[in-house]
Amino acid sequence: MMSQEQNDLLTRVGRGTDAGSVLRLYWQPAALADELMTARPVVPVRLLGEDLVLFRDLEGKLGLIDRHCPHRGADMLYGRLEDGGLRCAFHGWNFDRSGQCIEQPGEPEGSQMHKNIRIRSYPVVEKNGIVFAYMGPGDPPPFPALDCFAAPDTHVFAFKGLWECNWLQAMEVGIDPAHASFLHRFLQDEDPADSYGKQFRDKAGETDIPMTRLLREYPRPDIKVEETDYGMRLISLRHMEDGRTHVRVTNQIFPETICIPMSNEMTITQWHVPVDDETCYWYSMFTSFGRPVDKTLMREQRLKEHRLPDYAPIKNRANNYGYNPDEQRDVTYTGMGLDINVHDQWAVESMGRIQDRTEEHLGRTDVGIMKYRRMLRAAIDNVKNGQIEALPMRGDAETTKAIRGPISIDAIAQTEGWEESWIQSDGARRSGCAWDATL
Numbered sequence: 001m002m003s004q005e006q007n008d009l010l011t012r013v014g015r016g017t018d019a020g021s022v023l024r025l026y027w028q029p030a031a032l033a034d035e036l037m038t039a040r041p042v043v044p045v046r047l048l049g050e051d052l053v054l055f056r057d058l059e060g061k062l063g064l065i066d067r068h069c070p071h072r073g074a075d076m077l078y079g080r081l082e083d084g085g086l087r088c089a090f091h092g093w094n095f096d097r098s099g100q101c102i103e104q105p106g107e108p109e110g111s112q113m114h115k116n117i118r119i120r121s122y123p124v125v126e127k128n129g130i131v132f133a134y135m136g137p138g139d140p141p142p143f144p145a146l147d148c149f150a151a152p153d154t155h156v157f158a159f160k161g162l163w164e165c166n167w168l169q170a171m172e173v174g175i176d177p178a179h180a181s182f183l184h185r186f187l188q189d190e191d192p193a194d195s196y197g198k199q200f201r202d203k204a205g206e207t208d209i210p211m212t213r214l215l216r217e218y219p220r221p222d223i224k225v226e227e228t229d230y231g232m233r234l235i236s237l238r239h240m241e242d243g244r245t246h247v248r249v250t251n252q253i254f255p256e257t258i259c260i261p262m263s264n265e266m267t268i269t270q271w272h273v274p275v276d277d278e279t280c281y282w283y284s285m286f287t288s289f290g291r292p293v294d295k296t297l298m299r300e301q302r303l304k305e306h307r308l309p310d311y312a313p314i315k316n317r318a319n320n321y322g323y324n325p326d327e328q329r330d331v332t333y334t335g336m337g338l339d340i341n342v343h344d345q346w347a348v349e350s351m352g353r354i355q356d357r358t359e360e361h362l363g364r365t366d367v368g369i370m371k372y373r374r375m376l377r378a379a380i381d382n383v384k385n386g387q388i389e390a391l392p393m394r395g396d397a398e399t400t401k402a403i404r405g406p407i408s409i410d411a412i413a414q415t416e417g418w419e420e421s422w423i424q425s426d427g428a429r430r431s432g433c434a435w436d437a438t439l
């Protein structure tokens with residue numbers, strides 16, 4: 001349990017807040033590149049409680065600027081994309097992608113006033129299907145060479161989805177390895193051959209055991225957590241009756257990202273990005289170590305479950321997440337269908353917009369959550385003391401750029417000597433990879 005004050009400290013993200021100041025020191029997903037694939041590439045972005053407009057100018061370069069015009073506050077989303085910038089539709093002030101006002105067509109001829117006018121703007125970079133923004137002070141940090149960034153575009157698919165809750169409870173489901181045995185339980189196993197693009201439906205490691213069965217039959221993982229240069233690594237051990245152990249390696253990448261195995265071929269790197277205090281988006285990069293990603297199929301699978309343009313899930317609180325008691329009895333643990341995203345969405349939204357952590361009771365399986373909260377509190381203290389370089393991946397730039405991986409894998413090993421097994425399985429996968437995935 002924590003105090004209300006502590007809960008506010010860790011969850012609130014607006015400008016000037018404690019957690020918000022930590023999040024602003026890292027690149028944040030602002031949009032999918034797909035969203036800008038329109039005749040008029042201008043989209044609204046609400047990020048960390050700030051209302052912004054993302055646009056691609058006529059040179060093809062991206063700009064992320066304040067939603068409100070600094071003249072008299074009109075909405076820049078309805079601006080005209082022309083003449084090297086985005087031009088406010090009220091009096092025609094034109095702003096380039098850096099936020100500089102380059103023209104005020106209604107001011108007297110020869111006026112130089114525009115030189116002193118800037119609209120708030122943030123640097124943006126596009127990486128493998130996601131547009132990232134840096135909203136913090138000073139220079140942005142370099143990107144680490146995570147697999148999702150190191151892989152070529154052909155091997156990465158990006159998507160996102162809206163969840164109606166605070167970012168922290170959304171992220172915390174990703175560092176809670178025990179829930180997969182319950183929330184995502186399938187009472188029957190499907191053929192793993194039909195598992196493409198889906199999580200927890202492949203075979204476990206090199207065996208013929210479906211992941212669904214393994215998770216169902218071994219619900220008490222032994223969870224080990226260690227701090228790393230990028231955040232933390234979680235190793236969940238499920239000791240099986242036959243003397244073997246299932247080793248699942250997942251990661252928290254500071255501050256709000258997880259990296260987990262999806263299948264033997266793919267991993268998911270997933271950001272839990274605050275829209276504001278009470279809403280967040282998950283942004284995922286699905287990275288393949290095997291074949292190029294079938295983006296058409298993966299997009300189709302996910303578009304069936306989401307509504308555009310806001311990527312809101314079609315199953316949601318308003319329709320009870322599709323809850324069906326017959327299905328809950330016979331097919332799934334939740335009765336909410338086979339898409340595990342819906343299960344996670346229900347779990348985190350059903351806590352309330354901001355989970356009341358003054359009422360919670362953490363158990364042994366919550367060891368990752370406890371450690372993460374300590375890391376976030378330490379980061380908040382360091383920011384307050386001006387020691388930004390003490391935060392993960394905010395120290396020496398070369399060290400940050402050299403961070404690779406992280407290893408995210410399901411492996412099966414003899415219980416004796418499991419410690420080496422996941423490193424070996426991962427090494428084998430990387431050595432056979434078509435792109436340079438060496439660590």
Ligand code: FES
Pocket residue numbers: 069070071072073074088089090091092093
């Ligand atoms: S309010 Fe935007 S130009 Fe006047």
Ligand SMILES: [Fe+2]
Pocket residue numbers: 173179180183184340344
């Ligand atoms: Fe989950």
